[in-house]
Amino acid sequence: MSLIQLKPQTAPAASGKSHLKQATQGHRFDAELVAVTKRYGTGPAAVADISLRIPRGSYCCLLGPSGCGKSTTLRMLAGHEDVSEGAILIHGEEVTHKLPVDRGTSMMFQDYALFPHLSCLDNVAFSLKVRGVATRERRAQARQYLELVQMDHLADRLPNQLSGGQQQRVALARSLITRPKVLLLDEPLSALDPFLRVKMRSELKRIQKELGISFIHVTHSQDEALALSDMIVVMNDAKIMQAAPVREVFETPTNAFVARFLGGQNVLNSNGREVSVRTDRCRLGHATGLRSVEGQIAMIEYQGNIVRITLQTPLGDEMTVLQSDTDYFAQNPQIGDTAMMSWQASDEHILAPT
Amino acid sequence: MKLSPKAVSLLQIAPMGIIFAAMVLVPLVIIFVVSFLDYDFAQVFPEIYLGSWKDVFTSQLTLNLYETTFKFVAIVWVVTFTLGFSIAYFLVFHVRSMQVRLMLLAAIAIPFWTSGPIRAVAWVPLLGREGLVNQALLGLGIVTEPVSWLMYSEFAILIAYIHLLTMPMVITISNSMMKVPRSIIQAAQDAGASEFQIIREIILPLARPGIAIGTIFVVTAVMGDFFIVKTMSGGQVNTATMAIVTELNAFQYPPAAAKSVLMLAIVLGLVAILLRFADIRKELTK
Numbered sequence: 001m002s003l004i005q006l007k008p009q010t011a012p013a014a015s016g017k018s019h020l021k022q023a024t025q026g027h028r029f030d031a032e033l034v035a036v037t038k039r040y041g042t043g044p045a046a047v048a049d050i051s052l053r054i055p056r057g058s059y060c061c062l063l064g065p066s067g068c069g070k071s072t073t074l075r076m077l078a079g080h081e082d083v084s085e086g087a088i089l090i091h092g093e094e095v096t097h098k099l100p101v102d103r104g105t106s107m108m109f110q111d112y113a114l115f116p117h118l119s120c121l122d123n124v125a126f127s128l129k130v131r132g133v134a135t136r137e138r139r140a141q142a143r144q145y146l147e148l149v150q151m152d153h154l155a156d157r158l159p160n161q162l163s164g165g166q167q168q169r170v171a172l173a174r175s176l177i178t179r180p181k182v183l184l185l186d187e188p189l190s191a192l193d194p195f196l197r198v199k200m201r202s203e204l205k206r207i208q209k210e211l212g213i214s215f216i217h218v219t220h221s222q223d224e225a226l227a228l229s230d231m232i233v234v235m236n237d238a239k240i241m242q243a244a245p246v247r248e249v250f251e252t253p254t255n256a257f258v259a260r261f262l263g264g265q266n267v268l269n270s271n272g273r274e275v276s277v278r279t280d281r282c283r284l285g286h287a288t289g290l291r292s293v294e295g296q297i298a299m300i301e302y303q304g305n306i307v308r309i310t311l312q313t314p315l316g317d318e319m320t321v322l323q324s325d326t327d328y329f330a331q332n333p334q335i336g337d338t339a340m341m342s343w344q345a346s347d348e349h350i351l352a353p354t
Numbered sequence: 355m356k357l358s359p360k361a362v363s364l365l366q367i368a369p370m371g372i373i374f375a376a377m378v379l380v381p382l383v384i385i386f387v388v389s390f391l392d393y394d395f396a397q398v399f400p401e402i403y404l405g406s407w408k409d410v411f412t413s414q415l416t417l418n419l420y421e422t423t424f425k426f427v428a429i430v431w432v433v434t435f436t437l438g439f440s441i442a443y444f445l446v447f448h449v450r451s452m453q454v455r456l457m458l459l460a461a462i463a464i465p466f467w468t469s470g471p472i473r474a475v476a477w478v479p480l481l482g483r484e485g486l487v488n489q490a491l492l493g494l495g496i497v498t499e500p501v502s503w504l505m506y507s508e509f510a511i512l513i514a515y516i517h518l519l520t521m522p523m524v525i526t527i528s529n530s531m532m533k534v535p536r537s538i539i540q541a542a543q544d545a546g547a548s549e550f551q552i553i554r555e556i557i558l559p560l561a562r563p564g565i566a567i568g569t570i571f572v573v574t575a576v577m578g579d580f581f582i583v584k585t586m587s588g589g590q591v592n593t594a595t596m597a598i599v600t601e602l603n604a605f606q607y608p609p610a611a612a613k614s615v616l617m618l619a620i621v622l623g624l625v626a627i628l629l630r631f632a633d634i635r636k637e638l639t640k
Contacts, residue, residue: 080540101546113537117559127545130555178545 027092029053030214031077031182036086038072046072048238049086054182054216054231059208061225062218064235065261070218071186073235077216078107078184091181104181108188112171114159120146121155124173145173148207165196172207183208185217189224201228222263226250234258251278255352266319266341267351268293275348280322282343284309284331292342295319297335302328309333311341382618389611398607406612416613419594426508426593427576430515434572435565437516438523442564443557445524446531447539459528462521474514474585481505481513506588514586519575523568530564531557563632570628577621 031054038047047069054060062070075081077088079100087096095103114123121142122129128138146152149169159167168188175183188204189197205228208215219225225232226246233243234257242254253259256267259276266277270291286292295311298318307328311319319341323331333339357365392403410416441462449455465473480486481504488500503509534557542552580595592600594613601610 078540078544080543100540100544106544107540109537109541111535111537113535113541115538115542115556126542126547126555130542130545130547130551174541175544 028056029089030056030058030091031216032089032092033073033077034087034089036073036076036088037084038069038076038081039084045084045238047076050235050238050240052233052240052243054214056214057212058214058230059205059228060214060216060231060233061229062216062233062235063222063225063261064220064241066220068235069238070233070235074107074184074186074216074218077182078105079103080107101178105184106175106178106180106182107184107186108168108171108175110187110190112159112164112167114167114171114174116159119156119158120151120162120170123159123170124177126174127178142173142177145177146170148176149173149203164192165200168192168200169203172204176207176211180213182214182216185215187218187220189219189221197224204228222261226262232262234261236261252349253351259351268317268319270345270348274351274353276351277343277347277349279308279320280306281347282319282321282341283323283327284321284333284339284341286340286342289344290342291345291348292340293319294338294340297333297337297339300333300335311339385611386615388607389609389615391608393606393608396605403608406609409609410612410616416594416597419592419597422591423577423593423595426511426515427573429512430519430576431569431572433512433516434520434523435569437520438527438568439561439565441520441524442528442531442561443553446528446534447557459525462524466521470518470581471585473518474582477510477514477586478505481510506586506590508587508591510586511583511591514582515576515579518582519572522571526568526571527561527564530561534560566628566632570625573624573628574621577617 031052033050033052035049035051036047037045037049039045050069050073062073064070072081076083077090079095079098083096087094089095090104095105100107114120115126118126121139124145125133125138125142128141133141143152143155146155149172151166151169151173154162154166159170162170185204189200192200201224204215204217217224217228229246231244232246232249234241234249236257242249242258249258250262250264253262253265253276256274256276259265259267264279266279266282268275268277293311293313295313297309298312299308299310301308301310302325305325307323307325309321309323309328311321313319321341388398389406390402390404392399392401392405445455445458449458478485482488483500483502483505485505487504488497491497491501492499538556538560539552542556547555578595580593580599583591583593583596584599594617598610598613598617601607601613
């Protein structure tokens with residue numbers, strides 16, 4: 001089956017209704033949040049006045065510590081959570097108060113949420129069944145989606161006869177068969193072992209590229225977000241800290257929280273300003289013209305081609321130096337040594353106060 | 355002296371085994387044997403007599419008794435299942451606060467702290483000739499003389515059974531429903547299923563173990579009961595179990611034994627069928 005067939009259906013190009021087609025095709029953003037707030041009872045907002053635009057065909061990761069509001073944001077997009085204030089748009093169309101099924105979104109749940117009493121094939125065919133598609137036809141279609149996720153050979157198994165990774169694939173197929181405009185993924189990889197996680201994440205990326213729809217993926221793993229995203233949205237404390245293309249977020253974090261949470265950056269004070277410096281641009285030792293800080297080596301982790309050295313400064317901050325193994329063995333520092341960490345002034349990136 | 359592991363195991367189950375054998379197996383065997391013996395108005399003779407069994411299967415009177423029993427089982431099951439499923443569905447999927455849910459469950463359960471006889475007798479002031487319902491109907495001018503079939507009738511028996519047995523249905527079904535993860539319901543909503551479709555395609559199949567266990571409660575209770583029949587019908591309605599009690603009171607042990615053995619076989623058969631729908635061990639450990 002050609003994958004073109006799997007792309008979301010666009011409005012039929014009936015004459016006289018071409019303006020409708022325009023409206024569907026002409027949207028600039030797959031999903032938009034406009035000043036969205038979510039409050040439970042009288043407590044502080046779980047999501048506070050966030051606005052976000054996700055360009056067409058993006059792999060977007062919502063990244064943040066637990067309790068930051070990222071899952072709530074996803075559930076509001078899905079329609080499984082009421083919006084207290086603000087609006088949600090999918091493909092330029094307002095869906096704030098629509099039912100999940102009328103939004104063009106589909107959600108992949110953290111626990112997969114497969115129907116335990118139905119075979120894989122019937123799980124995938126479920127949405128066609130409730131729309132009244134005949135058994136033979138819906139099973140044939142479902143089989144095509146199982147092929148897409150390479151699960152057609154286990155079509156007749158029940159979910160509890162499958163491994164976690166296999167259940168995940170079935171859940172993905174079940175979401176995709178509804179031809180969503182946007183696929184929402186709630187920590188989809190967190191229940192998998194590390195090896196499967198890496199395998200599955202490249203699979204997700206491949207399928208997203210093939211279908212050309214937007215995936216919005218909630219995660220608390222920085223590695224996962226960096227590996228997958230076209231766009232990263234870093235959240236903390238019910239607010240968006242930074243929403244930008246992945247490279248921009250990594251290289252020019254807006255504030256110390258983003259720099260620390262994404263990792264790969266040292267956050268330090270330089271001439272009275274808070275700056276970040278990439279750990280791979282820092283080195284041990286000192287030379288004229290470089291800025292530096294003194295500290296005690298607290299930890300050395302040999303990781304093969306690179307070595308991660310952690311310094312504790314007299315103020316108690318932890319600094320990290322990523323060194324090539326050649327440099328490391330040339331210097332051969334030991335845990336407990338006092339050492340200088342230095343960097344070039346041009347590698348400093350000024351952070352906004354949080 | 356060291357015992358083999360097998361001997362240790364046997365010793366460990368011995369107390370339970372002895373009690374079970376003495377209290378259940380031996381009496382059952384005796385009942386089974388007695389059902390084949392001859393009798394007169396005062397005693398049982400040690401002579402083989404198949405009349406009791408022949409009666410059970412051929413006497414129109416006895417067959418009518420079983421018919422009444424099965425009719426009660428069927429009606430009570432249908433009503434308690436419909437009520438139990440609806441109430442459990444409301445409690446589990448529509449009541450959002452856990453506190454409110456527990457309060458409502460308590461409201462269902464607390465009346466059952468009073469004893470069965472009291473609850474049965476308590477229907478009289480409500481359904482009797484001079485009862486509340488008749489007073490209201492007369493007062494409103496809906497009837498000109500008291501409705502007599504409200505109390506001491508099959509209707510009264512059914513009311514008492516349904517009142518008594520709806521609770522176990524609610525508890526067992528809601529127990530099964532509470533194990534259905536919310537995400538499964540949301541996934542079904544994402545797929546476009548209506549509330550009715552979610553109930554039919556997802557909740558009903560997943561609540562099957564609870565339905566099966568609740569059904570066992572209801573079936574065994576109705577088939578084994580004679581007290582409610584006696585109290586609520588004022589002795590005007592006879593069921594198979596009532597007949598056993600009557601025969602026991604008349605010292606007609608062999609026919610009572612034959613009916614008991616048959617009743618036991620029927621109940622065990624029904625339970626065996628129902629257990630195919632529910633893995634009780636899994637339900638208890640989960």
